[in-house]
Amino acid sequence: MSTTTRQIVLDPDAARNRRARERGPVTRRSARRRGLLLPLAFLAPAGLGYLVFYLWPTVRGIWLSFTSFNLLTPAEFVGLDNYRRLVQDPLFWDSLGITVWYVVLNIGLQTVLALIIALMMHQLTRSTFLRGVVLSPFMVSNVVAALVWLWILDTQFGVANQVLEWLGVGSIGFLTDEFWSIPTIAAINVWRHMGYTALLIFAGLQTLPDTVYEAARIDGAGETRIFFSITMPLLRPILALVLIMTIIGSFQVFDTVAVTTSGGPANSTNVLQLYIYDMAFGRFQFGYAAAMSVALLIVLGIITFIQFKLTRANKTDLD
Amino acid sequence: MNASHRRSRRLRGALAGLAAAALGLTGCASEGGEGVSSSSKTIDYWLWDTNQLPAYQRCADLFEESHPGLSVNITQYGWDDYWQLLTAGFIAERGPDVFTNHVSQYPQYVSLETVQPLDELEATAAVDEGEFQEGLSELWTGEGGRMYGMPKDWDTVAAFYNKDMVREAGLTEEDLATWDWNPRDGGGFEDVIARLTVDENGVRGDEPGFDKSKVEVYGLGLNEAGGSSFGQAQWSGFAAATGWRATDEPFWDTSYNFDDPRAQEALDWYFGLVDKGYMPAYGQFNQADGVAPQIASGSAAIAFDGSWSLRSYARSDLDLGTARYPTGPDGQAASMMNGLADSISRDADDPEAAAQWVAFMASPECQQAVARDGVVFPSRQDSTPLAAEAFAQMGLDPEPFTAPVEEDEVFYFPVTDHGADVRALAIPALEDIYANRAPASTLDRTNRAIDVLFETGEG
Numbered sequence: 151m152s153t154t155t156r157q158i159v160l161d162p163d164a165a166r167n168r169r170a171r172e173r174g175p176v177t178r179r180s181a182r183r184r185g186l187l188l189p190l191a192f193l194a195p196a197g198l199g200y201l202v203f204y205l206w207p208t209v210r211g212i213w214l215s216f217t218s219f220n221l222l223t224p225a226e227f228v229g230l231d232n233y234r235r236l237v238q239d240p241l242f243w244d245s246l247g248i249t250v251w252y253v254v255l256n257i258g259l260q261t262v263l264a265l266i267i268a269l270m271m272h273q274l275t276r277s278t279f280l281r282g283v284v285l286s287p288f289m290v291s292n293v294v295a296a297l298v299w300l301w302i303l304d305t306q307f308g309v310a311n312q313v314l315e316w317l318g319v320g321s322i323g324f325l326t327d328e329f330w331s332i333p334t335i336a337a338i339n340v341w342r343h344m345g346y347t348a349l350l351i352f353a354g355l356q357t358l359p360d361t362v363y364e365a366a367r368i369d370g371a372g373e374t375r376i377f378f379s380i381t382m383p384l385l386r387p388i389l390a391l392v393l394i395m396t397i398i399g400s401f402q403v404f405d406t407v408a409v410t411t412s413g414g415p416a417n418s419t420n421v422l423q424l425y426i427y428d429m430a431f432g433r434f435q436f437g438y439a440a441a442m443s444v445a446l447l448i449v450l451g452i453i454t455f456i457q458f459k460l461t462r463a464n465k466t467d468l469d
Numbered sequence: 470m471n472a473s474h475r476r477s478r479r480l481r482g483a484l485a486g487l488a489a490a491a492l493g494l495t496g497c498a499s500e501g502g503e504g505v506s507s508s509s510k511t512i513d514y515w516l517w518d519t520n521q522l523p524a525y526q527r528c529a530d531l532f533e534e535s536h537p538g539l540s541v542n543i544t545q546y547g548w549d550d551y552w553q554l555l556t557a558g559f560i561a562e563r564g565p566d567v568f569t570n571h572v573s574q575y576p577q578y579v580s581l582e583t584v585q586p587l588d589e590l591e592a593t594a595a596v597d598e599g600e601f602q603e604g605l606s607e608l609w610t611g612e613g614g615r616m617y618g619m620p621k622d623w624d625t626v627a628a629f630y631n632k633d634m635v636r637e638a639g640l641t642e643e644d645l646a647t648w649d650w651n652p653r654d655g656g657g658f659e660d661v662i663a664r665l666t667v668d669e670n671g672v673r674g675d676e677p678g679f680d681k682s683k684v685e686v687y688g689l690g691l692n693e694a695g696g697s698s699f700g701q702a703q704w705s706g707f708a709a710a711t712g713w714r715a716t717d718e719p720f721w722d723t724s725y726n727f728d729d730p731r732a733q734e735a736l737d738w739y740f741g742l743v744d745k746g747y748m749p750a751y752g753q754f755n756q757a758d759g760v761a762p763q764i765a766s767g768s769a770a771i772a773f774d775g776s777w778s779l780r781s782y783a784r785s786d787l788d789l790g791t792a793r794y795p796t797g798p799d800g801q802a803a804s805m806m807n808g809l810a811d812s813i814s815r816d817a818d819d820p821e822a823a824a825q826w827v828a829f830m831a832s833p834e835c836q837q838a839v840a841r842d843g844v845v846f847p848s849r850q851d852s853t854p855l856a857a858e859a860f861a862q863m864g865l866d867p868e869p870f871t872a873p874v875e876e877d878e879v880f881y882f883p884v885t886d887h888g889a890d891v892r893a894l895a896i897p898a899l900e901d902i903y904a905n906r907a908p909a910s911t912l913d914r915t916n917r918a919i920d921v922l923f924e925t926g927e928g
Contacts, residue, residue: 220581221556221560222559222560222581222582222583223581223582235927304755305752305753305754305755306753306754306755307755323751323752323753325752326751326752326753326904327752327904328904328905413897414897414900414904415751415752415900415901415903415904415905416897416898416900416901416904416905416907417897417900420897428893431553431556432889432893433889433890433893434577434581434889438927
């Protein structure tokens with residue numbers, strides 16, 4: 151097998167001619183078909199995985215969104231009922247609003263911090279150890295990180311609140327106060343993800359050619375001017391990619407909320423994924439939960455499309 | 470057991486629960502089902518309360534002695550994981566044969582047809598319902614008059630109090646045994662908890678100069694987001710004392726009464742205790758632990774809790790007393806009553822064998838073993854005195870828990886369809902009253918949403 155493969159790769163015509171000689175004359179079409187077989191064979195495992203784990207669940211999820219389904223009895227087709235309910239469901243719109251507020255805080259803070267860390271890594275250090283330290287929160291599982299922060303921020307026993315009390319500020323209900331809980335959850339996830347995001351931006355920074363920087367310095371540009379006129383524009387495709395990835399991830403926030411607030415108090419942290427989860431697994435309304443998932447899919451699709459257009463993510467300024 | 474008691478942790482365990490679901494299913498597939506030897510059938514039985522596990526293991530041993538060829542395999546999962554694993558078990562048809570059930574869950578299981586009517590199985594049909602404490606059979610009887618759970622225990626709610634704190638406040642235990650309450654000024658009950666509240670400077674809640682922002686000891690403890698949909702172990706006794714009931718019919722009603730001004734007045738008074746500094750604010754204590762730690766740590770002088778917690782309080786080193794809810798405007802000191810039962814899964818390998826185990830758990834033999842363990846009040850009337858004696862030996866007076874039952878001053882945990890949906894609507898609304906101090910009249914909106922739920926199935 152390996153020999154044949156190598157022959158094909160090295161000299162496809164020779165292999166084809168030899169096989170043609172062995173089997174007699176063949177039509178052009180069957181030869182082309184045989185030429186297709188090999189790439190298809192290589193694609194098959196990934197293709198199968200895609201079909202089974204992505205395409206089929208997506209299609210089935212979309213189908214279920216048009217049904218009433220409780221997981222234990224057969225799904226019943228209800229047409230657009232779930233979508234009609236979705237439009238009228240104030241809790242859905244509330245949770246979408248809460249999710250957007252979370253994404254704005256989470257992505258805003260995270261991107262700025264990650265950019266600063268990446269620039270510092272790029273300019274100030276070549277230490278692999280330090281780069282590792284920056285990445286370390288990302289090694290902690292989301293649930294563990296959330297649990298640890300839950301205890302750090304506990305109103306009674308938490309270190310954070312004890313420090314605040316010593317400072318005379320007084321205890322803050324970081325995860326129990328309606329005002330603080332979403333910013334706190336956003337901050338916990340910034341803590342966990344900013345190192346990873348910084349590393350992506352850092353990788354982008356390393357691809358920028360030194361020549362432009364040299365030219366800028368020769369022209370007498372200062373560091374600030376270089377950053378805004380050279381680094382940022384050249385980094386745009388990388389930043390766009392990072393933003394698309396992190397925003398999609400941010401919209402899917404679930405575990406941190408589930409561990410720290412369970413959506414409370416009074417639904418103030420009831421993010422969309424949590425609402426969908428509770429609707430399905432808590433209330434057995436899988437059809438409506440599927441409709442909300444489809445809505446989330448559409449929202450994410452639109453956001454990604456707009457981002458892609460606005461940031462021209464598929465074009466580089468280096469050409 | 471209180472449905473909401475661990476509600477706040479339900480989603481916290483979400484990921485862990487889902488992960489455990491896969492493990493649990495593979496585990497029960499290998500343990501249960503066909504059994505170890507071909508000659509003996511294994512009945513797979515699930516429960517969530519670790520306190521009850523030893524007593525039911527003894528029952529299982531007794532059952533196996535008297536039922537050759539049958540064995541019982543008991544599995545315990547924490548409340549958080551229990552319902553998820555059970556759901557996963559129903560879906561995969563790999564769940565337990567018999568499981569402990571809760572009234573807040575079983576209507577859903579009935580409508581999903583995952584539990585079997587017990588009247589259709591020989592052994593369970595033969596059990597005399599008259600032996601049970603009054604009201605328990607009705608709790609577990611479905612709309613069609615069929616029984617879906619064999620009552621195994623019952624519970625009521627009463628106050629636990631720190632005797633030393635009561636003495637230091639210049640009060641007597643008699644003051645707590647005879648207290649009264651009304652929704653306008655809280656009556657004698659509010660006087661007691663104001664007196665028991667102490668700020669960091671040692672000033673009591675009813676004294677001039679009391680600083681409600683720096684409270685050292687709260688007169689009344691409170692936890693778990695202010696209670697479940699019905700404030701079972703929190704405000705239910707107060708609201709009921711105004712004559713209010715969550716539903717007009719105790720069982721299978723199709724509307725709720727959260728818009729009743731009597732309940733709203735009681736709730737405004739109850740959560741208003743937070744504003745006065747007599748009760749901790751939302752989030753002040755970790756929700757996961759229940760209210761018992763507030764008593765154990767000396768942070769609260771009084772806490773209402775269910776009889777299922779008697780054993781937990783008995784473990785405390787403190788000298789604790791128990792008292793009934795205060796006598797309300799209706800002249801009663803009523804408590805919510807609820808009870809657990811054993812249900813048989815639709816997927817039980819041998820329903821008749823499962824029914825024999827369920828019937829055995831309701832027998833005097835097993836119920837008395839459970840009673841002597843002092844963990845719950847068993848469902849059989851003849852076992853109640855045994856359990857009461859066991860609790861008394863632990864140093865806690867069980868009378869405030871048994872008296873409402875004996876005097877017929879109980880009301881039941883509402884049993885209706887759409888239980889999970891009602892919870893999803895009511896709990897955030899109640900949290901809004903507790904955490905954000907919204908007026909209880911906001912429950913009008915919640916009640917309308919519940920009405921829509923029953924009309925359309927959407928909520």
